[in-house]
Structures are given as C-alpha cells and as structure tokens.
Amino acid sequence: MTRRLTRDALPEIAAAARERLPEGSTFSAPEYDRAGLTPGIVHFGVGGFHRAHQARYLDELLSRGEARDLAICGMGVLPGDERMRDALAAQDHLYTLIARFPDGREDIRVIGSIVDYVWAPEDPAAAVERLAGEEVRIVSLTVTEGGYNINQVTHEYDLTADDVAADLADPGHPRTVFGLVVQALRLRRERGVAPFTILSCDNVQANGEIARTAFTTHARALDPELADWIGEHVSFPHSMVDRITPATTDADRAYVREQLGYEDAWPVVTEDFIQWVMEDEFTAGRPAYDDVGVQLVEDVAPYEKLKLRMLNSSHQGLCYFAHLAGYHRVDEAVSDGRIADFLRAYMRREAMPTLDPVEGIDVEDYAETLIRRFTNAHVKDTVPRLCAESSDRIPKWLVPVIRDNLRDGGDVRLSAAIVASWARYAEGTDERGEPIDVVDHLADRVRAAAGRREEDELAFLRDEDLFGDLAEQPRFTEGYAEALRSLHEVGSLRTLERLLD
Numbered sequence: 001m002t003r004r005l006t007r008d009a010l011p012e013i014a015a016a017a018r019e020r021l022p023e024g025s026t027f028s029a030p031e032y033d034r035a036g037l038t039p040g041i042v043h044f045g046v047g048g049f050h051r052a053h054q055a056r057y058l059d060e061l062l063s064r065g066e067a068r069d070l071a072i073c074g075m076g077v078l079p080g081d082e083r084m085r086d087a088l089a090a091q092d093h094l095y096t097l098i099a100r101f102p103d104g105r106e107d108i109r110v111i112g113s114i115v116d117y118v119w120a121p122e123d124p125a126a127a128v129e130r131l132a133g134e135e136v137r138i139v140s141l142t143v144t145e146g147g148y149n150i151n152q153v154t155h156e157y158d159l160t161a162d163d164v165a166a167d168l169a170d171p172g173h174p175r176t177v178f179g180l181v182v183q184a185l186r187l188r189r190e191r192g193v194a195p196f197t198i199l200s201c202d203n204v205q206a207n208g209e210i211a212r213t214a215f216t217t218h219a220r221a222l223d224p225e226l227a228d229w230i231g232e233h234v235s236f237p238h239s240m241v242d243r244i245t246p247a248t249t250d251a252d253r254a255y256v257r258e259q260l261g262y263e264d265a266w267p268v269v270t271e272d273f274i275q276w277v278m279e280d281e282f283t284a285g286r287p288a289y290d291d292v293g294v295q296l297v298e299d300v301a302p303y304e305k306l307k308l309r310m311l312n313s314s315h316q317g318l319c320y321f322a323h324l325a326g327y328h329r330v331d332e333a334v335s336d337g338r339i340a341d342f343l344r345a346y347m348r349r350e351a352m353p354t355l356d357p358v359e360g361i362d363v364e365d366y367a368e369t370l371i372r373r374f375t376n377a378h379v380k381d382t383v384p385r386l387c388a389e390s391s392d393r394i395p396k397w398l399v400p401v402i403r404d405n406l407r408d409g410g411d412v413r414l415s416a417a418i419v420a421s422w423a424r425y426a427e428g429t430d431e432r433g434e435p436i437d438v439v440d441h442l443a444d445r446v447r448a449a450a451g452r453r454e455e456d457e458l459a460f461l462r463d464e465d466l467f468g469d470l471a472e473q474p475r476f477t478e479g480y481a482e483a484l485r486s487l488h489e490v491g492s493l494r495t496l497e498r499l500l501d
Helices: 010-020 048-052 054-063 081-089 122-134 162-169 177-191 207-222 224-235 250-260 301-325 330-334 337-354 364-375 385-386 390-397 399-408 415-426 443-450 474-490 492-500
Strands: 026-028 041-044 070-074 095-100 108-113 115-120 138-141 197-200 238-240 267-270 275-279 295-297
Touching: 010 026, 010 108, 010 250, 026 041, 041 054, 048 054, 048 095, 048 267, 048 364, 054 070, 054 108, 054 492, 070 122, 070 492, 081 115, 081 238, 122 275, 138 474, 162 177, 162 207, 162 385, 177 224, 197 207, 207 224, 238 301, 301 330, 301 337, 301 364, 301 385, 301 390, 301 399, 301 415, 301 492, 330 364, 330 385, 337 364, 337 399, 337 492, 390 399, 390 415, 390 443, 399 415, 399 474, 415 474, 415 492, 474 492
Parallel strands: 026 108, 041 070, 041 138, 070 115, 095 267, 138 197, 275 295
Antiparallel strands: 095 108, 238 275
C-alpha cells in the first residue's frame, strides 16, 4: 500500500523518492523541527499559487533556521476552502511542490512552512481570535484579482455587496476576509495589541493601496475611529508576485504516486521561474525575505506595471484566440508562430510604450523570456485556466494599457483585437461549434452582451463597469469592430495573420 505524505512517514518517503528520481532532478524535504514553529503569518487564499510562491520562500528560510516565529496558518472563507483544509490536515499540512524546467528536469520539495489551517465558516469567532492573537504579525492575501470588492470604474469598495452588507449588519459573525480582519483589528486595538501588516499578493496594480481602500472602508462603515487607527498604524505594502502555476490535476497526483512512490492529496506543479518584489513596509517586522531572493524596493509600481501589462495581459492576448482555435495547452498554442508573433507585436507596439523604466531589466529580453516561459511544455498550463474570470482580469490588466495609449496617441489596434477575442469567446461556442464553458462570476452578463452583436456591434463594450467609456472611443471601437467581424468571417488564426500583416 502506498504511504501517504505525513510527518511520521516523511523520512522513509524522502529516502525512497530520491532513489526514484529522473536523472538531473532533485528532491528535498524539511529537516527543521516543525513542532516548534509559531504561525506568525495568517494567509487567506491557500491555493496552488500561494503554495508555489510565498510558502516556498518561507520554507527556504525555515530550512536556514530563520523565521521560526513566522510560519503560516492558512485561513479560508469560501465553501470550497473546506476541501483544502481537510487535504492539508490529513498530511500534517505538508505537500509536494514540483518545479519543472523547460529541459525536463524537476526540483521537487516537500514544503513544511504551513503548520495549520482554519476554515472560518466553521467558527467565525474562533477565526477572529486567531487573527487577534499576539503572535500574528502579518496577514497576507491571494484572494484573486476580483476578491477585493472594488468597483472596476469607480475604484470604490462596494458596501452593498451581499456578504459585505451582512458583515456590516452583524459584525460579530463575519463571512468575508474584510469582516474577519477588521474584527480582529478591533480586538487588538481594544486589548492594546499591536496591529499586523496586511500584505496583498494578488495581480492588481497598487495592490497595497487597493487592500488599504477595502479594509479601511469596511472599518469606517462600522467605526470611523477604528478606521482612522487602521489607517495610521497598519502597513499595506505593495508587492509584485510571479510564478506560473496551473491548477492541480489528478494526473499530478498520479505522478507523485507512481513516480515518487507516495500519496499527496494536493501537490502543486509550477514552472522553474519565481519572482517576488515588495516594499519593505511592515508594521511588526517580517521574515528575512531578502535572504532568499525577494527583491525589497522603495517603489514596486514599475515592476507591477511591467508584469501586469506584459505577462498577464499577454495571457489574455493568447487565451481567447487559442481557445477558439481549439488549443487546450498554453505551450502548444504559443508554439504556433501566429500566436507567438501576435504576443510579441502586442508587447512591443502597445504594452512597452506605456511602461516605466525598471532598473536592471531589458524589456525586449523580458518579452522573449515570457515567450520561453509560455512554451514550457512540462508545466502543462491550460488555455481554459487563462480564460477564467476575464471580467476581473481584462479591466485590471489590459484596459489600463488601452487608456494610456488612447491618452498618449499610441496604437490600440491589437489591444482592441484582444477585447474582441474575449467577446467572441464569451458567445459560448468555438470555431468548430463546440460549447465553451465560460467560467466567470459575470458569465451570464458577458454572454448576454456578446450575444447582442448582430443588433449592436459594440454591445459587449457598453458595460461601463468593465470598460468605462471605451464604447465611445472611435479609435478603439474601429479596431474592435474590425477584429470581431474578422473572427466571425475567417476565424481566430486567420484574424491574427491579418492583424500581423
């Protein structure tokens, strides 16, 4: 019987796994005493990315004997988070991280930096108390681009959203990350306990400021004095995070079982590249992140803009065209020269002119590195993953590129084509007539708008919550309409050829 990954089984599992490794690959596991760790970080959003990124950095510090008072306690607020809690609890919060290189080599690590997990809906009061504990010095977040409850156009926190309104009406039984954190800060203030840092690790430009807006606005609706205290005493550092991490599949679980010889309910597969840039602004100290390659800088904004407008927007630039054409894997799609050349053209013509200088980075080299990362076949990233939750992504990543270029007289033709490809994708069928599962919290809304194309060619653009006034910008709508017509007439790949011509 195959052994499950647990603390007691780890020595035997590690020894056996090392004997089964492919040539050139490595396997490591925690040799530090996990029993003596203190969870000084509470993290909301313990998914694949957090476990491939922030938890990986902290595991490296723990392996060096550092940050023993800053291990991680995960915290979930969504119904689906209960599954993660149970999977991690059954294996003493250990999991396998597999970083795959383009040449097929693997760096495999069992990560031990997560030591507990709290599913808040089970006992909200206990979750608040956990956050209020003196040992907690950082609350970090990967709650997705749309998880901050910020209106895309007004940039204001939505006090009328159902769960937020419920938290404001009954603050003692919070449902949201905002309600939980604000209640914990209220208790810390009342008890004379120093506040923690709130560290956003999501792909949102000025993510620290977005987090500040969300949490202080929520607090102000309950208690203006508490909001003022938070504004004065809580740090909200900006950060930029980068590591392509697909969702875990049953094939990944089978790989651990068959190749490494043990059971892991939720391993993580990722690429070899990793980057984290952050402001060194922490209320109550931080791990020595700079000892393990994190870049601590005075201004994260140029790094954020570079990553969001080059990598993240390029992901949107490839995914809808690729999905319509029948591609499922990202590496296969970008190996198609038409898609790769389109991404290069978008980055050079439209993204790069809007960037700020970033010390030590050649943007042309950065662009080619992205193409190489996208074509790493061993990561097995999927096109549908990139297409998901577009209504949270396009407005935050691509629309700012469009607005800057419209303001400065730059080119918007390729960005308009990307938006058109989203509209065509949102119609719900690909070019072979196969149905598309549009995964988006606004799926019904965007599908309905896309479906009105024949009566109003710009219907998709008229959603001001997503696009503001872009439907009233002729220089943008001309390219959008032309691309949308072409997508219907000749398909996605031929449209790319036209755009490149």
